[in-house]
Amino acid sequence: MINWGKNNLLIFGAFLGIGTLILITLCILEFDGLYGQDSYEYIRQAQEVKQALLTLSKPDDFYWAPGYPSALAIIDLMIGNMTISAQLLSLIIWSSTLFVSWKALKFIGEIDFISSFLTVLSIVGFSAYFFRVNFTSMSDGLAALFTTLVFYHVLIQKKHTSSLFWILFFSGLSIITRYACLPLVIIPIGFSLFQMIRSQNWKYLIIGLITLITLSLFFLYLKDSSPEQILNQSIVQDWSFSNYFKSAINNEQGQLNYDFPNFLFILFPFIHLGFIWICIPVFVIGLILKSRISSPIILISLCAYLLFLGGIPFQNKRFLILVIPGIFMTVLPVILEILEKIKLPKLGLLLLLMINIGLSAYSFRTFYKIQQEEVYLLNELTAYNIQELYTFDVDIALKGRGFSGEIHNLWMEDNLMPEKGNFFLINETRWQEQWANHLLMKNVNAILASENLNLVKSLKQGWQLYKIE
Numbered sequence: 001m002i003n004w005g006k007n008n009l010l011i012f013g014a015f016l017g018i019g020t021l022i023l024i025t026l027c028i029l030e031f032d033g034l035y036g037q038d039s040y041e042y043i044r045q046a047q048e049v050k051q052a053l054l055t056l057s058k059p060d061d062f063y064w065a066p067g068y069p070s071a072l073a074i075i076d077l078m079i080g081n082m083t084i085s086a087q088l089l090s091l092i093i094w095s096s097t098l099f100v101s102w103k104a105l106k107f108i109g110e111i112d113f114i115s116s117f118l119t120v121l122s123i124v125g126f127s128a129y130f131f132r133v134n135f136t137s138m139s140d141g142l143a144a145l146f147t148t149l150v151f152y153h154v155l156i157q158k159k160h161t162s163s164l165f166w167i168l169f170f171s172g173l174s175i176i177t178r179y180a181c182l183p184l185v186i187i188p189i190g191f192s193l194f195q196m197i198r199s200q201n202w203k204y205l206i207i208g209l210i211t212l213i214t215l216s217l218f219f220l221y222l223k224d225s226s227p228e229q230i231l232n233q234s235i236v237q238d239w240s241f242s243n244y245f246k247s248a249i250n251n252e253q254g255q256l257n258y259d260f261p262n263f264l265f266i267l268f269p270f271i272h273l274g275f276i277w278i279c280i281p282v283f284v285i286g287l288i289l290k291s292r293i294s295s296p297i298i299l300i301s302l303c304a305y306l307l308f309l310g311g312i313p314f315q316n317k318r319f320l321i322l323v324i325p326g327i328f329m330t331v332l333p334v335i336l337e338i339l340e341k342i343k344l345p346k347l348g349l350l351l352l353l354m355i356n357i358g359l360s361a362y363s364f365r366t367f368y369k370i371q372q373e374e375v376y377l378l379n380e381l382t383a384y385n386i387q388e389l390y391t392f393d394v395d396i397a398l399k400g401r402g403f404s405g406e407i408h409n410l411w412m413e414d415n416l417m418p419e420k421g422n423f424f425l426i427n428e429t430r431w432q433e434q435w436a437n438h439l440l441m442k443n444v445n446a447i448l449a450s451e452n453l454n455l456v457k458s459l460k461q462g463w464q465l466y467k468i469e
Contacts, residue, residue: 015095035371039137040400045069066222067177068139086137093141094134104329109336122353128363129274130324146174148325167192168208172215184305238313254434265315266306286334391425410443418450424466
């Protein structure tokens, strides 16, 4: 699949070295990759998969795709510390995605070693949102790696027939890592099957189909979910063309108000400072130079995926991460032409790298602040002997970080009846707009109206700890 020559090992080692420095920096800042809700749940799922592997049993079913927790569980069999294993996996994913992007660059055209390294590092590696997601314990980075491998093999399939098989293989892995990858890789899958049938390449067709069946069986082994459970998710059930024009959406996530309607949101990868913001000048220069694109298949796949995202009933920048390496590969011919024509290309790439490192650091503050808030809340709560705590938004984080008491999620508590001795961790100002018409705020209002409610402590960022005396 990839010839590991001297330059390949050198460039991969360089990406690993940069990634290691990043992890050391994050360690100094006491950021361990866990924040919000999803990352803690992935850790929990990985622990269940690991236990199932050790006991040769079937893990309990879980909500999300099993690819990431399975990969994490396998690594942790060797490491023995799930948080460290997740950080190591992040390092491998980030470095590998950059390496495959570099391989695509070298396939498209000739460029010197240092310039190729700086090009990939500045445009892909430190694309702000891509960077911050890759160094958290989430499935997006692994899914992006698999889709990057899909697009790379689309690029090289004319010279390497075996790539038609690898397209199917990595497409399957991407889907069982993140379901949202399906609309992104469905066209490469169809293209690969068509090419194998047209060229009567029965060997790779049979191997590819067996591989897809094997991955499906692996998925069914880990998941008790029926197809209906997946198809009944909001992303599918509430998909609508009308969502293209909405910037205010009311759904199971509450009242969501965005700055832009969906049809502008899906353009973020090309224009937003958190993505590949240099796309606009690159496109303009490409038109002037009458440059080509690297692959119509990749471009059509990206467009199909973004059009799908335009119809879902919410906006999530994590979904856009998957297209960053694909966009980079698509415009590679233009990038190479620009680097040939400008004076001092390395200086220009270094300037771009410095800008994107600054944007990445600025963007990463969001995740860092969330994690620091979770650690702060846990430290504050340990001062009290809390047996039962009612809260929302931080319940999974508190449990994941070792809160010993029982936690009830106010978002899910129907017919809540506050009782003596109950503790409540509430952030009314943060919740009241998004969840105004939801059960959550109904519960919060009931709590605040309770007799004998005592404010135990006012905490930072609007949090209030209450107790029924």
